[in-house]
Amino acid sequence: SDCSLTCEGACCILGSGCAINNxxxxxxxxxxxxxxxxxxxAYDINTGVSNGGxxxxxxxxxxxxxxxxxxxxxxxxxxxxxDLATADVVEGxxxxxxxxxxxxxxxxxxxxxxxxGPCDVTITLTPTGYDAVLVVGDNxxxxxxxxxxxxGVGGAESVTIPNYGPGAFVYIQAxxxxxxxxxxxxxLEITCSTATGACCTGGTCxxxxxxxxxxxxxxxxxxGSECATSCFGACCDAAGTxxxxxxxxxxxxxxxxxxxxxxxxxxxxPQPPANDTCATPTMVDCNTGTISxxxxxxxxxxxxxxxxxxxxxxxADGPEVVFAFTAPSDLLVHTxxxxxxxxxxxxxxxxxxxxxxxxCVAGDDSGGxxxxxFPATQGVTxxxxxxxxxxxxxxxxxxxxxxxxxxxxxxxxxxxxxDSLLNGLDIQAFxxxxxxxxxxxxxAACKCADVADxxxxxxxxxxxxxxxxxxxxxICNAGSCCYLDGGLTTCVVTDEAGCNTLAGVFTLGADCNxxxxxxxxxxxxxxxxxxxxxxxxxxxxxxxxxxGLNCTNxxxPQPLTHDDCLNARVVTTIPYTDSGVDIGSAxxxxxxxxxxxxxxxxxxxxxxxxxxxxxxxxFDCNATIGATGFDGATSVWTGSDCANLTQVACSDPSTFNVxxxxxxxxxxxxxxxxxxxxxxxxxxxSINCEVPPPPPVNDExxxxxxxxxxxxxxxLTAATDSGLPACGxxxxxxxxxxxxxxxxxxxxxxxxxxxxxxxxxxDARIAIYDTIDCATINGGALPIECNDDHGNAIxxxxxxxxxxxxxxxxxxxxxxxxxxxxxxGSFGAPPSTxxxxxxxxxxx
Numbered sequence: 001s002d003c004s005l006t007c008e009g010a011c012c013i014l015g016s017g018c019a020i021n022n023x024x025x026x027x028x029x030x031x032x033x034x035x036x037x038x039x040x041x042a043y044d045i046n047t048g049v050s051n052g053g054x055x056x057x058x059x060x061x062x063x064x065x066x067x068x069x070x071x072x073x074x075x076x077x078x079x080x081x082x083d084l085a086t087a088d089v090v091e092g093x094x095x096x097x098x099x100x101x102x103x104x105x106x107x108x109x110x111x112x113x114x115x116x117g118p119c120d121v122t123i124t125l126t127p128t129g130y131d132a133v134l135v136v137g138d139n140x141x142x143x144x145x146x147x148x149x150x151x152g153v154g155g156a157e158s159v160t161i162p163n164y165g166p167g168a169f170v171y172i173q174a175x176x177x178x179x180x181x182x183x184x185x186x187x188l189e190i191t192c193s194t195a196t197g198a199c200c201t202g203g204t205c206x207x208x209x210x211x212x213x214x215x216x217x218x219x220x221x222x223x224g225s226e227c228a229t230s231c232f233g234a235c236c237d238a239a240g241t242x243x244x245x246x247x248x249x250x251x252x253x254x255x256x257x258x259x260x261x262x263x264x265x266x267x268x269x270p271q272p273p274a275n276d277t278c279a280t281p282t283m284v285d286c287n288t289g290t291i292s293x294x295x296x297x298x299x300x301x302x303x304x305x306x307x308x309x310x311x312x313x314x315x316a317d318g319p320e321v322v323f324a325f326t327a328p329s330d331l332l333v334h335t336x337x338x339x340x341x342x343x344x345x346x347x348x349x350x351x352x353x354x355x356x357x358x359x360c361v362a363g364d365d366s367g368g369x370x371x372x373x374f375p376a377t378q379g380v381t382x383x384x385x386x387x388x389x390x391x392x393x394x395x396x397x398x399x400x401x402x403x404x405x406x407x408x409x410x411x412x413x414x415x416x417x418x419d420s421l422l423n424g425l426d427i428q429a430f431x432x433x434x435x436x437x438x439x440x441x442x443x444a445a446c447k448c449a450d451v452a453d454x455x456x457x458x459x460x461x462x463x464x465x466x467x468x469x470x471x472x473x474x475i476c477n478a479g480s481c482c483y484l485d486g487g488l489t490t491c492v493v494t495d496e497a498g499c500n501t502l503a504g505v506f507t508l509g510a511d512c513n514x515x516x517x518x519x520x521x522x523x524x525x526x527x528x529x530x531x532x533x534x535x536x537x538x539x540x541x542x543x544x545x546x547x548g549l550n551c552t553n554x555x556x557p558q559p560l561t562h563d564d565c566l567n568a569r570v571v572t573t574i575p576y577t578d579s580g581v582d583i584g585s586a587x588x589x590x591x592x593x594x595x596x597x598x599x600x601x602x603x604x605x606x607x608x609x610x611x612x613x614x615x616x617x618x619f620d621c622n623a624t625i626g627a628t629g630f631d632g633a634t635s636v637w638t639g640s641d642c643a644n645l646t647q648v649a650c651s652d653p654s655t656f657n658v659x660x661x662x663x664x665x666x667x668x669x670x671x672x673x674x675x676x677x678x679x680x681x682x683x684x685x686s687i688n689c690e691v692p693p694p695p696p697v698n699d700e701x702x703x704x705x706x707x708x709x710x711x712x713x714x715x716l717t718a719a720t721d722s723g724l725p726a727c728g729x730x731x732x733x734x735x736x737x738x739x740x741x742x743x744x745x746x747x748x749x750x751x752x753x754x755x756x757x758x759x760x761x762x763d764a765r766i767a768i769y770d771t772i773d774c775a776t777i778n779g780g781a782l783p784i785e786c787n788d789d790h791g792n793a794i795x796x797x798x799x800x801x802x803x804x805x806x807x808x809x810x811x812x813x814x815x816x817x818x819x820x821x822x823x824x825g826s827f828g829a830p831p832s833t834x835x836x837x838x839x840x841x842x843x844x
Contacts, residue, residue: 010034012056012084032084041080045072052079052185058086058104058175060140066190067110068169074114074192080105082175082183092135092147095177101133103183104175106140109190111165118165119192120211124158125174126187132157135173142171149177162211165192195223198230203249205231219247221260234258236269238300239276270298273321277302278353278383281324286331286405294321296343296388296397303356303385312363316346318388322353323401325384327376335403336364336371337386343393345370350383365389375408406447412477414468416448422469430465433457480510482517482536489517489534505536521549523556530556557582560611565642568612568667574689578613581683583630583672586611609672613685619662621689626655627670629683637667660689693718696741701774704742704821711837714757714824716741724777724823726767727786732827737765737786740825743838744772747814751844755822756790756809758802758839763789763828766808766838769821777821785810788827800839814842 011019011026011033018040019031026033034054041053043064055064066076087102095101113119125134125148134157136146146159161170172190176183198221199206199213205227206216213220221230234242235250235257242264243255250257258268275282276299282291299319325333337345347370348363350356361382362372376382386401414422416429433442433449437457442450449457451464481494483504491512492502499506510516522531522538522545530551531543538545546554562569563586569578586609617623627634636649636658645667649658660666670685695718697703719739726735747753757764767783769776790802790809799809806827814820824838 007036009036009038010040010054010056010084012054014086017062018054018056018084034081034084038081043078048073048076048078050078050080052081054081054083055085055105058082058101058106058173060106060171063106063108063140063171065108068108069110070112070114070116072110074112074119076109076188076190078188079185080188081185085175085183087175091133092144092149092173094135094147094149095133101135101173101175101177103130104173105183105186107172107174107188108140109170109172110167111161111170111192112167113165113192113194115194116166117194118163119194120209121161121164121170122158122191122193122210123161123170123172124156124187124189126156126189127151127154127176127183128185129154130182130184131155131177132186133173133175133177134159136161137171137173138168140171140173145170160211160214162214163209164211193223197221197223197225198227200231200246200248203246205246229261231260233260234262234264234268238272240267240269240271240298242267242269272298272300275321275323276300278322278324281322281383284323284325284384284401284403286328286403288403290338290400290402292339292400294386294399294401296321296386296393297395301391303350303353303387311348311357311360312346312365314346314365314389316348316365316385316387316389317391318343318393320385320387323384323386323403324381325376325403326381327378329378330408331376331405332373332408333376333382333403333405334371334373335384335401336369337399338369338371338402340368340370340399342396342398344389345399346387346389347372348385348387349374350385351380353383353385356385376405413451413453414465416446416451416465422475426465426469430461434461477508479506479508480512480516481506482534484536484540487537487540489536491516518547519550520545520547521551521554521556522546527556527558555580557585560586562613563587563611565612565645565667565669568614568642571613571615571687574617574687576615576687578683578685581611581685583609583611583632583670583683586672610669611671611683611685613668613670613687614665615660615668615687615689616665617660617662617689619691621660621662622657622692623660623687623689624655624657625651625668626686627683628655630672632670632672632683635669635671637669638664639667642667659692695720698741698743701742701777701821704744704772704774707743707745707822707838707840709748709840709842711839712743713835714741714838715835716824716826717835719825722823725780725782726765727783729786730765730788732788737767737823737825738828740823743822743824745820745822745840747816747818747820747842749814749842749844750816751814751842752811753814753820754799754809754811754839754841754843756800756802756839757807757837758800758804758809760807760837761804762835763806763826764808765825765827766810767823768810768812769823770818772819772821783823785812 007022008020011021011031013029013031020040023033039051039053041050041055043050045065082103082105085103085105087104091101111119111121123134123136125132131153132151134148135144136159137144145161148157148159151157164170174186174188194209196207196209199208199216199218200221201216201218207227208216210220231246232244235245235255236242237255244264247257262268274280296319299321301317301319303320337347346365349361349372350359351361352359362374364370364372414426416426430449433446434457437443437446440457441455442457446457450461451468452460454460475495477495478493481492481499481502481504482489483502493511496506507516517534519532519534522533522541522543524541524543532550535545557580560582561567625634633650633652635647637645637647639645670683698705699719700722716739719741721738722740726737728735755766755768765788767786769781770784787808787810789806790799799811802809
């Protein structure tokens with residue numbers, strides 16, 4: 001045998017390239033042996049033929065030139081083995097960056113077309129047994145032009161450099177993504193193409209090279225393809241309408257593209273069912289029975305139920321088909337969807353397809369068989385929409401439609417022919433049914449002949465029928481009918497239809513005994529005239545009728561004359577009462593904003609449904625203002641005139657007390673608390689003004705009384721506000737002790753002083769100063785401790801725990817013999833009716 005073939009092979013020595021050597025010599029030289037009979041890579045640039053051998057150095061200095069002249073072939077198809085190649089070049093952007101491509105080989109290729117112009121350079125790398133990486137640049141090293149790492153182990157990597165050259169080199173780096181597999185036998189293919197074809201870009205088509213098409217963002221249809229047959233084709237919409245356009249445009253209008261070159265003549269689009277819409281429903285009647293094998297696969301969502309309400313309790317966003325039923329008489333209709341497969345079914349019945357939400361009379365979406373039963377009125381057309389709850393169900397939807405009818409008999413036993421009368425026509429109809437269906441279950445036409453309601457036509461029905469004729473007086477569903485006869489109210493017994501012909505008021509089951517048409521209060525002429533009349537006579541006069549009321553005890557509300565500030569009702573005598581004010585008819589006063597309306601929408605709009613009063617007291621007094629009969633708020637204002645008002649008091653509830661100054665004119669506004677509804681009530685307004693009692697001697701700091709350990713009764717009835725600040729930590733505004741009194745206390749021990757109002761439900765506030773100097777206190781010195789509601793963590797309570805929610809309590813350290821000022825008051829403004837005990841104890 002030939003030793004060169006059996007003992008020697010390719011040997012890669014780092015820095016020395018590839019040489020033929022035996023394995024022992026190769027290893028001794030520090031090289032990597034490729035195997036017996038292997039060869040070093042060789043390439044003939046003129047013929048474009050390679051021997052598929054090993055490439056050892058993967059560096060820019062050891063690259064392989066595949067083409068360097070337009071005279072050489074532009075198409076390259078070679079084999080090489082990079083299993084022993086080193087890793088010298090930084091990896092490309094498609095591999096994550098930061099490392100190197102293992103087992104890389106570097107090639108150089110001149111991009112120039114046969115006509116010495118640019119070309120689309122397409123490079124394909126096909127590895128054997130490893131995960132290849134393909135990186136292409138404009139130099140080595142240089143700027144990356146393309147990178148591919150998509151194929152996985154054994155998968156091809158391919159890139160195209162569009163419109164490259166002419167005369168410029170591309171540098172090709174071929175290697176292994178990782179180090180697990182190493183390299184291996186590899187195929188490298190390169191083309192330099194100037195071929196053109198159809199390039200589809202949006203709604204247009206151009207003939208371009210593949211590379212230029214890529215640059216234009218288009219879709220290349222292949223070399224030699226033409227625009228006439230490549231970019232345009234049939235596009236089908238949901239209604240089955242066909243339009244010719246590009247595939248991209250078709251996708252943009254949610255159409256289904258049928259393929260390049262497919263024509264709309266003949267129409268290739270699948271057509272929706274004939275009863276896809278209410279315009280072309282499938283007409284059904286009581287004899288239709290069951291229609292099997294219906295599918296929604298090609299139907300459209302034309303009549304989507306978006307606001308189901310009580311119809312189905314669910315929306316129905318999917319495709320549907322429509323059936324229409326016109327009732328030949330008043331019937332009970334039972335219809336639905338059975339044997340449903342492949343989708344979540346829903347059914348609803350409407351009378352107006354343009355308003356499916358508002359005209360739905362019945363619906364079902366409960367799962368399984370979807371079915372409804374509804375009373376149908378003679379002559380009315382009902383659209384039965386069989387739908388899908390799912391917006392886009394999978395293909396394969398199928399169901400069976402069914403409909404059946406039965407007569408409506410229960411409202412008038414014996415009315416066999418259904419004309420709402422009991423007469424000879426019913427005798428004829430009953431006799432015909434009795435003779436034709438005796439002993440049988442009644443048909444729909446004879447259901448009302450089963451007067452005994454036992455689901456069989458027999459002798460029992462004769463007795464029941466005769467009884468219905470004798471006791472019905474010839475009228476179905478009789479009742480009292482109050483109507484006008486010559487301007488006076490008259491009563492007659494008839495049915496509702498008969499009463500309607502008299503333009504009367506019908507009461508089912510009533511007779512004309514015991515005053516069926518009672519009188520009530522009738523107000524006319526703007527409330528100036530009040531007469532007790534029946535409702536119909538009141539309406540004839542154009543009056544407002546109030547059932548159950550009379551003019552003696554409930555006179556008509558009078559029109560308002562004081563529902564704006566300029567026409568305020570003047571209060572001249574005290575006490576004053578204004579009763580029967582129809583507050584609901586008052587206008588809105590959006591020009592004022594009472595602060596006690598905070599929390600209502602009126603706080604943003606101003607007072608509404610307001611009436612005004614004005615009062616000038618002769619002396620200083622404490623006024624009690626009352627406004628009862630509805631949920632209102634009352635505010636008090638002063639100013640030079642209605643255009644310049646300043647609020648001085650406001651209260652909700654609307655009955656409260658306020659101090660007034662003699663000789664000052666006040667405007668009082670009573671308004672509705674809520675602007676969401678008009679008050680349906682009569683207001684009673686009252687005001688009384690009494691001279692207030694003098695304040696207690698300790699109403700101010702200078703008159704403070706001495707207080708001792710134990711319980712001291714407190715009466716805030718006549719107390720006024722000192723206006724001094726509190727500690728600044730009350731959680732509810734204002735930060736003040738209102739209606740306050742002052743007490744001095746001398747500590748009886750050195751220890752902890754406990755002060756509280758426990759045992760009382762009054763909403764008190766308390767404070768303590770470490771001085772009794774009134775100049776200091778009145779000068780704005782803050783208390784050392786305050787409390788509003790004990791147990792409030794924000795106030796940092798430290799005193800006794802009170803069982804009452806609104807009681808106050810605190811504790812402070814004190815020194816025996818030192819004097820302290822204790823200030824006691826309320827949360828609310830004066831006058832306060834607070835009477836309670838103040839508890840004090842000193843614990844060493």
